[in-house]
Amino acid sequence: VERVRRGREFVQLPGPTNIPDRVLNAMHEPARDFAAPAFVDKALSCLNDLKRVFQTTGDVFAFSSNGHGAWEVALANLFSPGDMVLIPDTGRFALSWAEMARSLDLEVVMTPTTMRHPVDAEAVAEQLERDRERRIKAVLAVQVETSTGMLHDMGALRRALDATGHPALLVVDAIASLACIDLPMDGLGIDVVIAASQKGLMLPAGLAFIAVGAKADAVSQENPAPRKYWDWRSRRGSESYMWFYGTPPTQMIGGLRVSLDMLFEEGLENVFARHRRLAGAVRAAVGRWSEAGALEFQTVPKAARSDTVTAIRMPEHDPDSLRFFCRDHLSTAFGAGLGPLQGQVLRIGHLGDLNEPMILGALAALEVAMRARGVPSAEGGVAAAVEHLARDIVRGSS
């Protein structure tokens, strides 16, 4: 067994994602006086520019925490112990959010999932309609469930909710989709969107974000639940330490400034198109491999396969031993199956700072591994991805 690996590791996790050199360089800076104008202006510009990324005119708040912190920000500000929330069960991350809600003494109802099909908006609506007493304060929905690689249709959910006339807030977890897949928060009428730094924003883990619409902000103002670190009401003010409730993470903000610049330089529409194109290459490869029956998409409907992460079922092979083989022999890291899917799927992250040779190299490495490990008929996947990209480029140029 080869121990020492050379060259750059390909990190095809659904997160953390690759950090651009420009971002890493921006973060390579000494300690700064966070009260000086240079930092204050930079932090303010980031918080303002995040509104463009969230596609909202509401406020965006930043928290020193990981993405799970973003979940708690939403729960702590909007609800009090005893409140009821409705969480469509999309898989591991919905379950974890529900577990957190219960730990915070909220009451949780869930709609069921097969984990192979997307959220049934009608079933959610029916659940709301049954809630005659209006006890359900909000629907908490995950746009892209990274454990299944599934995109759930927030527009359909919104329309179904509207049809019921139920006043529940719609709170969306866009952690695995923000700045990768279009989500017009204000356009769709979403009340709250949460996200984190280590996915489409191409930063290390360590910052959580929440975008808050007017209705949600009003709910928070009235909410008597005890809270402090997560309380977004105290995150306004004129000085930078107030925006972060303590010492600001100056290096992370330096990196965020650059990642926002990069997103705007490319153009959000082009960022979405790039994710679609590269995801198409992944789906072309997996589709070809699946023809021989050795593996299959976790997500059944084509339209629900996310542009940011793809989960592959391997009924007759151990996805984890394949992952370890890729990691130890081929310098490529893929994601494991999580929660109910542990040991059943291998996940390919394809979001963030990614381009054609990166994803092609990762797919080719996976094909090498499958051949070396005797997965039958593991052929033609990379060739299909190549074909997809060639066609896409020709189309784009014409």
Next chain:
Amino acid sequence: VERVRRGREFVQLPGPTNIPDRVLNAMHEPARDFAAPAFVDKALSCLNDLKRVFQTTGDVFAFSSNGHGAWEVALANLFSPGDMVLIPDTGRFALSWAEMARSLDLEVVMTPTTMRHPVDAEAVAEQLERDRERRIKAVLAVQVETSTGMLHDMGALRRALDATGHPALLVVDAIASLACIDLPMDGLGIDVVIAASQKGLMLPAGLAFIAVGAKADAVSQENPAPRKYWDWRSRRGSESYMWFYGTPPTQMIGGLRVSLDMLFEEGLENVFARHRRLAGAVRAAVGRWSEAGALEFQTVPKAARSDTVTAIRMPEHDPDSLRFFCRDHLSTAFGAGLGPLQGQVLRIGHLGDLNEPMILGALAALEVAMRARGVPSAEGGVAAAVEHLARDIVRGSS
């Protein structure tokens, strides 16, 4: 007015502190697979080695958050709404901690302070003795209050508490002292110590730490209060995402590994001695300047002047305009007066990755500024610091 500054800015804040190049380089690394052994082993070694820094055999837990998050970790795990805590009023940071406790629906009693003298351990003990019903669950004490530059004697506090026989826990905020000033947690019988990354640990802000003794851990296990992100009970387990409850901050842990290595290479005793020596230089300078009466130490008793931060009162001058002058004309950042001391003091941070020419350069810049701004008799301070260090070196070599 000169706009463009050249050379490295001297950051003499009480935090964030200077980040060593070795640490910044260690943090300059691509996204990693946090489930791979390379990271898992590194993170585990950090959590273990932190015990040496906290001087405890208890567990140390890490949280993606700033230092205020560390306060909330302690409060969320140990107390339930309605519980009473006793906080000696040492200044701004004690007041903020108390404000947080009240926001979390705890009941707070404080012992008074003049902000120029340290905590009166006897007064704290008397307060406990008056608590016949044992409603006070804990004493929350700040070892170094950075708003006043004052060191509070945790040993004396411990002894006074012991004398009362009161079962309250002793929870110490060592944010501005850990890895700078000796605090033998187990040796003194402290139940909980909290700290953060951006001070003596020489990292960016973004990690909070809590060291938990057996008695405090038992309290937490029984505590019914709703909590999740901060719950240290869920921070144990075999996989790295459990230790951080979500995506681990791999770059920060990379930096922490190096900062711990640096502390151990130097030796904690030598680290403490270095802080004492450099603080001595600051006190020599301030002492000389104060002879002419233009300024004075915020902390009156010599023994209570902290080795990590010094607050200078300027009754007849505006410390903020002096700070801005230093920042804009002399590339040196000092700390502002906070809370009740806003506009009254200028604070010199002297902790973390610091050496003789760094502190001498900062003191000399301040002396330049005072002369340029007409602070009378602002002379001889740097010369006194030079004299102090020369004597100290000679003594150390003999």
Next chain:
Amino acid sequence: VERVRRGREFVQLPGPTNIPDRVLNAMHEPARDFAAPAFVDKALSCLNDLKRVFQTTGDVFAFSSNGHGAWEVALANLFSPGDMVLIPDTGRFALSWAEMARSLDLEVVMTPTTMRHPVDAEAVAEQLERDRERRIKAVLAVQVETSTGMLHDMGALRRALDATGHPALLVVDAIASLACIDLPMDGLGIDVVIAASQKGLMLPAGLAFIAVGAKADAVSQENPAPRKYWDWRSRRGSESYMWFYGTPPTQMIGGLRVSLDMLFEEGLENVFARHRRLAGAVRAAVGRWSEAGALEFQTVPKAARSDTVTAIRMPEHDPDSLRFFCRDHLSTAFGAGLGPLQGQVLRIGHLGDLNEPMILGALAALEVAMRARGVPSAEGGVAAAVEHLARDIVRGSS
């Protein structure tokens, strides 16, 4: 046309090659006192350890210059104006070295080349045998000519020279092969080997190296030619500025220390094997593409195809427009045809800090480009590379 590219560019030039993050981090250091022990010891260890890489007990000298400087080091130290040297014509780089020799008033004779077949050692020997007056002072030979991607057999050359009894020195340019392809300098009896930092040593351009055997050193000691910067006789001594004849490049030496550590950690034999394996993948792809006749290897004999660079002839296509397409649409940089091969070949560098997904990604990108640009039958190349690597791994594990 897409303007903004995202993700990491794949740099598949024959040089400069990818710089490992560890090396870049080691180079990210402030100015240092080059007379202090920390640097002196590091520089000395590098010069010593380079002997292992050059496989010699002779001296290795370092020069602040690029690789062309290494050519001049050899010429300036060994020859005087009017001296004659024999240079087998292997392509562009042999021609440039010859041009340099003529510019330095040396007389140059060359043996001919078709640029598609390696040096004919017998023809070189015949040329020496015709030199009855022993005017030829040395044979200057390029081990890997990067313009053709051809490996020339230095062992065969040595044996042919030995057979003639001619006293000419053998001076080898290993710029594109050192630390990639085995070249036992002492074992083969090579007198001088030159190299540079930006290829197998995985550093930026800026350092040239020369390894000097005893016979060549003696020639240099007697050589009256005027010289100073390049004079290796003045590169000995006890102080670091002597080894570099002026201010040492401390950052480059910092990087070199790490690149040497990395080579030794992996093991030189494993480094060579890795280059062979990855080159095999390239040759598998190019071989498959060439089956349809649209392109062919520049180097005809299989045994002479270098493990570090592959040149592909494209008789009916413009390799430069294909290169630009890869660069502008696929974030992948390949090398151009040089000198006599300008506009005729596309070159794939596959040396240095490289692994499987990197080379697979680059090959796949090239296949995308060929398909998008209508190069006929450009299929199956990446699949062949995948197959090659899978077989190679299986073989290696058994």
Next chain:
Amino acid sequence: VERVRRGREFVQLPGPTNIPDRVLNAMHEPARDFAAPAFVDKALSCLNDLKRVFQTTGDVFAFSSNGHGAWEVALANLFSPGDMVLIPDTGRFALSWAEMARSLDLEVVMTPTTMRHPVDAEAVAEQLERDRERRIKAVLAVQVETSTGMLHDMGALRRALDATGHPALLVVDAIASLACIDLPMDGLGIDVVIAASQKGLMLPAGLAFIAVGAKADAVSQENPAPRKYWDWRSRRGSESYMWFYGTPPTQMIGGLRVSLDMLFEEGLENVFARHRRLAGAVRAAVGRWSEAGALEFQTVPKAARSDTVTAIRMPEHDPDSLRFFCRDHLSTAFGAGLGPLQGQVLRIGHLGDLNEPMILGALAALEVAMRARGVPSAEGGVAAAVEHLARDIVRGSS
């Protein structure tokens, strides 16, 4: 003895000088395709913008080499073996340049120096006037001799030369003064100016520069001397590898682009003024220390004390043991005495990326060392520097 030092080392050498973080970050970049427009445009902009720094309309050429290489560039392009050059003896660096010239078979005449007084322009003129046969091809003069800390008046030299009517070229070594001290090349009628990257340009060592006026360029075109690496005639052309005669140092050029930006942002006049102000602080300190007689300026005339480096004579103390003490106990590196001044002086570099607290910290560290080592009356130096800067700031603001 303390082994482990903490904090940033103060590097007060006359070179290499401190590298700004912005420059180090710009150099922290992966290997690049040097033929791609992004690099080509950057390199071209640097070569053009260097003309502003050299204050010339002539060409500026860049060489991968250290500063000694710049000397050889001038000698190799302008002279042939047997040519005579006149070098005013200003100290170690003039002597080394003369040694190089002799090694290249040039004939050297020197005018004498006491090393405590600047070049006598009249004596140089007399030497030229004695050269009836016009054998002297050029006067090679060092603007700032770093071994003595002396500024030599290039304007006076030019005028004296002009008065003789002798056709010798004037070639100036501005290695220790470019971008620190004004030198209007075209304005003064200087034919050639050489410099290097590691001083006022704030980069690592590794790039040498030469600015060439029309008369010198014409001389070079006619010069039959054999040369190649250094030949600036081959450094023109349309492709980036021609400008560097081989693989361009892309990281260094990335750094150079930023250092030029920084110089222009500050403004060259302000850069010169900053050097004058900080040098004034050094001279105030040394002047005060010298009052007690324990040390003295190497350079006697005040007007000839350079704004970039100060050499201090210590007749009764060992400057090297003081240097080692500063290095080992005070994290501050000063320069040694060189050549004829070895063991006699200590040199303070004060050029490049420097500001007030940096130089004050270094001076204070030296004062600490002198006190600790018992240098008598070593007092008041830093206080004098403080006073100087305070006055200078007040003057500048009024």
